[in-house]
Amino acid sequence: xxxxxxxxxxxxxxxxxxxxxxxxxxxxxxxxxxxxxxxxxxxxxxxxxxxxxxxxxxxxxxxxxxxxxxxxxxxxxxxxxxxxxxxxxxxxxxxxxxxxxxxxxxxxxxxxxxxxxxxxxxxxxxxxxxxxxxxxxxxxxxxxxxxxxxxxxxxxxxxxxxxxxxxxxxxxxxxxxxxxxxxxxxxxxxxxxxxxxxxxxxxxxxxxxxxxxxxxxxxxxxxxxxxxxxxxxxxxxxxxxxxxxxxxxxxxxxxxxxxxxxxxxxxxxxxxxxxxxxxxxxxxxxxxxxxxxxxxxx
Numbered sequence: 208x209x210x211x212x213x214x215x216x217x218x219x220x221x222x223x224x225x226x227x228x229x230x231x232x233x234x235x236x237x238x239x240x241x242x243x244x245x246x247x248x249x250x251x252x253x254x255x256x257x258x259x260x261x262x263x264x265x266x267x268x269x270x271x272x273x274x275x276x277x278x279x280x281x282x283x284x285x286x287x288x289x290x291x292x293x294x295x296x297x298x299x300x301x302x303x304x305x306x307x308x309x310x311x312x313x314x315x316x317x318x319x320x321x322x323x324x325x326x327x328x329x330x331x332x333x334x335x336x337x338x339x340x341x342x343x344x345x346x347x348x349x350x351x352x353x354x355x356x357x358x359x360x361x362x363x364x365x366x367x368x369x370x371x372x373x374x375x376x377x378x379x380x381x382x383x384x385x386x387x388x389x390x391x392x393x394x395x396x397x398x399x400x401x402x403x404x405x406x407x408x409x410x411x412x413x414x415x416x417x418x419x420x421x422x423x424x425x426x427x428x429x430x431x432x433x434x435x436x437x438x439x440x441x442x443x444x445x446x447x448x449x450x451x452x453x454x455x456x457x458x459x460x461x462x463x464x465x466x467x468x469x470x471x472x473x474x475x476x477x478x479x480x481x482x483x484x485x486x487x488x489x490x491x492x493x494x495x496x497x498x499x500x501x502x503x504x505x
Contacts, residue, residue: 209240210240210287210409211283211287212234212242212286213244213288213316214227214244214289214290215291216243216290216292216325217245217248217293217294217301217303217304217307219294220372220373220378222327222390222395223292223327226325226390227325229398230290230354230399230402231243232402242282242283244279246279246303247303248276249274249275249276249277255373255374255375256373258374259458259461261373261374265447266447266449266451266452267302268296268301268302269441269445270449271299271300272302274303276307281312281316284315285316286316288321290325291322291323291325292325293325294328295329295331297444298335298441299334299444300335300338300339305342308339308342308343308346309342314345317343317348318348319347320348320349321349321414322348322349322352323353323417324350325354326354327356328355328357328358328390329369330357330358330359331433332357333433336353336355349414351414351415351418352405352417352418352421353418353505354426355427355428356390356394356395357390358389359391360386364385365388366472367381368386368389369388369389401424404417404420405421408420429503434495434502436476443471451464
């Protein structure tokens, strides 16, 4: 019996389109029906961003406010697999994907259906995935796999390169010295390996073993330092978001938040991580290992 796969995603820069295409390559080589829906906001976001528009998206993103999307329809009522590809914004789901998963017609196709999430991220994806897991649970979906592709460069270097890319639209080496921003071309190309593994499970329908195989292939690596930051930063983001949405002088407070974020990333976070490594981490090795294993799972 022919298998039917639905792919849902939003891509602003085109990087996630490349990731999705690489993942799907093995499916196209087999007798599998693949339906791809690239969702678009009714009012799309600019690319490249301006600094003002980039930070203006923060409060509603963090608070999970839905936005209007352009109309789209599905060809079928049921699918054998749904691939949901997305990118985190401000440690949360991007506004288009948050809105997408809340649509009743999307929840209808997700219900009782195996779902694989495919993430294209700077490097922090744990918080957004936890939020998505809650939405998938509400929809009655069966999360069977998660793949997270990240920029492998050090955290602070990737902050510089991602801002350069987002604000200029150029995915090249900033000043000729920094590495290229985003997920590497090699990692994007190798995403077809995860696609091949998922395809094989699609035919056997033994979904319980998929995530373990993906993790063994490096599909959801978790770094301790990034996990440490992610478990704390969302609470601060939420406080800022709730504060800013209530302010009449929103633009001014967004500027304050921008400089707070840069200060936290380049000054506070390195100090806190260093102190934690020197004095605390050794006492929580087992707990940290358990958390990392949890986030790699489903």
